Amino acid sequence: MSGVLTLPEGCIAVVISFTTPRDACRLACVSTIFKSAADSDIVWDRFLPSDYLSAISDYVSSPTSSLLSKKELYLRACNNPLLINEGKLSFWLDKLSGKKCYMISAKELMIFWVDIPQYWKWISLPEARFPAVARLKVVCWFEIVGKINISLLSPVTTYVAYLVFKSTHDFYGFDNNQVEATVGLAGCNGQNRTVYFHPNQQGIVPGDEHGLFPKTRRDGWLESELGEFFYGDTDEEGILSMTILEIRSGNWKKGLVIQGIEIRPKNR
Amino acid sequence: MASSSSSSSTQVKKITLKAADGKHFEVEEPVAMEMETVKSFFVGNEDAMKDMVVPLLNVSSEHMPAILDFYRNHSEFRKRTPPPPAEEVKAFNEAFLENKSDEQLMEMIMAANFLNTKELLNFLTEAAANRIKNKSVEYVRAFFGIENDFTPEEEARIRAENEWAFDGLDED
Numbered sequence: 001m002s003g004v005l006t007l008p009e010g011c012i013a014v015v016i017s018f019t020t021p022r023d024a025c026r027l028a029c030v031s032t033i034f035k036s037a038a039d040s041d042i043v044w045d046r047f048l049p050s051d052y053l054s055a056i057s058d059y060v061s062s063p064t065s066s067l068l069s070k071k072e073l074y075l076r077a078c079n080n081p082l083l084i085n086e087g088k089l090s091f092w093l094d095k096l097s098g099k100k101c102y103m104i105s106a107k108e109l110m111i112f113w114v115d116i117p118q119y120w121k122w123i124s125l126p127e128a129r130f131p132a133v134a135r136l137k138v139v140c141w142f143e144i145v146g147k148i149n150i151s152l153l154s155p156v157t158t159y160v161a162y163l164v165f166k167s168t169h170d171f172y173g174f175d176n177n178q179v180e181a182t183v184g185l186a187g188c189n190g191q192n193r194t195v196y197f198h199p200n201q202q203g204i205v206p207g208d209e210h211g212l213f214p215k216t217r218r219d220g221w222l223e224s225e226l227g228e229f230f231y232g233d234t235d236e237e238g239i240l241s242m243t244i245l246e247i248r249s250g251n252w253k254k255g256l257v258i259q260g261i262e263i264r265p266k267n268r
Numbered sequence: 269m270a271s272s273s274s275s276s277s278t279q280v281k282k283i284t285l286k287a288a289d290g291k292h293f294e295v296e297e298p299v300a301m302e303m304e305t306v307k308s309f310f311v312g313n314e315d316a317m318k319d320m321v322v323p324l325l326n327v328s329s330e331h332m333p334a335i336l337d338f339y340r341n342h343s344e345f346r347k348r349t350p351p352p353p354a355e356e357v358k359a360f361n362e363a364f365l366e367n368k369s370d371e372q373l374m375e376m377i378m379a380a381n382f383l384n385t386k387e388l389l390n391f392l393t394e395a396a397a398n399r400i401k402n403k404s405v406e407y408v409r410a411f412f413g414i415e416n417d418f419t420p421e422e423e424a425r426i427r428a429e430n431e432w433a434f435d436g437l438d439e440d
Contacts, residue, residue, distance in 0.1 A: 007374065007412065011381050011393065018397030025433035029405045029426050031414050095432070 044070030146261035171255030183227030287329035304384035
């Protein structure tokens with residue numbers, strides 16, 4: 001191509017705004033004009049969902065957010081989750097795609113027997129995002145249900161739901177019991193799968209291709225994949241329901257701390 | 269495709285556009301007015317319309333037929349009741365891009381930018397975006413015909429800042 005033909009910076013910015021946040025960061029390395037276009041507010045305005053901007057103005061009354069560039073605001077949205085809905089929901093953006101992610105706090109989950117002190121206990125942990133997390137003392141009937149309105153999700157996105165938890169020194173009773181997880185729209189037949197909470201997968205089933213065993217997260221918590229949900233169009237309405245159930249064995253189970261259920265886009 | 273104006277009883281006014289290389293194009297007025305640059309040419313000067321030739325200094329005649337084809341079809345899509353099925357619009361758009369080289373696409377973006385015609389500009393820039401998604405920096409430089417004007421130190425620094433954006437790219 002002849003060197004004479006160079007797009008103006010404004011056009012380059014529009015092209016970049018049709019890519020993804022990850023592409024935009026890489027395209028900043030092409031040349032000085034690309035860097036200027038790729039860092040511009042035109043591009044990052046498009047990657048910031050409008051409800052993030054309104055959440056930030058509702059919950060963060062700091063004047064500094066208006067002084068940040070849209071790119072800085074985006075990176076902050078990815079790295080520093082916001083607490084919304086009276087602290088019951090954690091909200092951030094997936095860095096690669098800019099899609100909305102949530103963690104529903106344990107307080108907002110339906111946990112069977114949670115208010116009976118001999119079965120469960122509310123505690124606070126410095127490494128948790130929420131002021132309270134649920135410590136399992138001992139139960140037979142283990143059931144957790146999380147719900148979220150799908151209108152909060154980013155459209156045309158496959159989401160994956162995870163239970164975020166820790167096991168404690170007295171972890172017991174889950175070793176050989178399969179836990180049943182169901183993810184789907186409330187009132188419909190959801191997708192069923194079996195998950196293990198046993199942190200040590202050695203000696204049980206080789207491989208972890210199906211995400212059945214918990215993985216250690218960067219924040220030190222464990223997560224177990226519960227299932228997937230595809231949210232297509234903003235016309236769709238409903239409540240996404242995620243259920244975790246272990247009642248078949250009749251065993252006593254103990255030694256978990258539940259932080260919440262996380263919903264984030266599936267990355268390739 | 270037949271011109272949408274052929275069967276109408278009233279004569280549709282035509283406007284003459286002159287491409288950079290001097291070639292003339294007769295265009296139905298509503299199609300020509302999709303282009304802000306043409307529209308603004310006549311602002312405050314509506315009476316003169318008939319005989320005026322609008323010079324388009326930055327648009328080569330090579331791309332004029334395609335640009336006009338895009339607008340004739342899209343304005344017909346907009347006028348039609350009921351609206352055309354999404355597949356029909358998609359099929360037209362895909363066929364429109366099918367044989368366009370990267371260089372032709374760039375030139376058409378320049379033309380659409382000069383003509384200040386938002387619908388076509390958005391359509392073409394999105395098409396260009398789809399061609400560079402998940403591609404290497406070197407690929408994108410070649411695609412846009414852009415020289416790397418960073419010093420090696422600057423480039424290394426910017427790459428390091430954006431390191432997370434470089435994993436698992438498509439092959440060039």
